[in-house]
């Protein structure tokens with residue numbers, strides 16, 4: 001699509017003028033320092049082209065977008081066994097909610113809420129030291145993106161570690177139900193570091209290409225499994241905002257509180273957007289609006 005560059009530039013200009021940019025996450029002190037003025041968008045198409053607008057080479061904290069990649073590693077390594085420890089239903093609750101865990105006996109609703117992602121990290125930590133697993137996650141991302149310059153921001157990880165009582169509480173609660181293999185501090189420490197990975201929008205769009213399902217792109221996982229990841233992104237990728245995202249955008253997406261969203265247009269493109277201001281569900285306010293406009297301009301939708 002030759003006018004994709006023009007579409008992105010137009011969206012970039014519209015977002016620069018947007019009146020409501022949402023609110024930057026402030027419960028992780030290092031993230032609270034980020035300005036809400038940033039904006040970037042990148043699109044990698046199935047035929048190998050990349051289009052960008054805005055600060056597409058500025059690294060940002062991918063936070064919960066990392067959950068897509070740890071899920072991919074977990075499905076590659078454990079297969080369907082993973083589903084004995086975490087469900088596949090949307091939660092309809094905030095990303096850090098505790099309530100369901102109590103009456104569902106420590107089994108989180110899905111791998112994209114915090115409790116579910118902590119279980120996924122715990123599962124792939126088996127037989128590894130945290131450092132080794134984090135190395136594997138970075139290797140996966142670097143291979144998927146075809147870029148080596150992807151790292152963990154230690155200050156962000158430390159900041160989350162210092163304030164991560166809620167995630168530790170989730171981990172302890174799951175441990176009490178026998179759904180954690182490692183000490184809560186060890187699993188959460190690994191999870192905090194995975195969330196503190198920094199990537200640019202361009203790198204994130206490149207890393208998401210394996211979910212497009214097109215030939216000639218990096219193949220990190222069997223096609224049946226990538227389809228499943230897309231299904232979970234569609235139903236659970238935006239927490240209690242997943243229905244709204246599906247309605248407005250019509251494509252699978254996974255957000256993070258750093259303001260990034262990875263979106264997949266199956267068979268067509270991988271899209272990454274970054275704008276740090278969040279809506280009330282903790283999803284990027286302008287990021288959502290930007291991909292909504294992109295989907296409208298291109299006609300991309302999984303709903304026909």
Ligand code: GLN
Pocket residue numbers: 062063064065095096114160167192195255256257258282
């Ligand atoms: N690291 C963040 C947390 O655990 C990730 C949450 C998110 O991006 N929604 O709170």
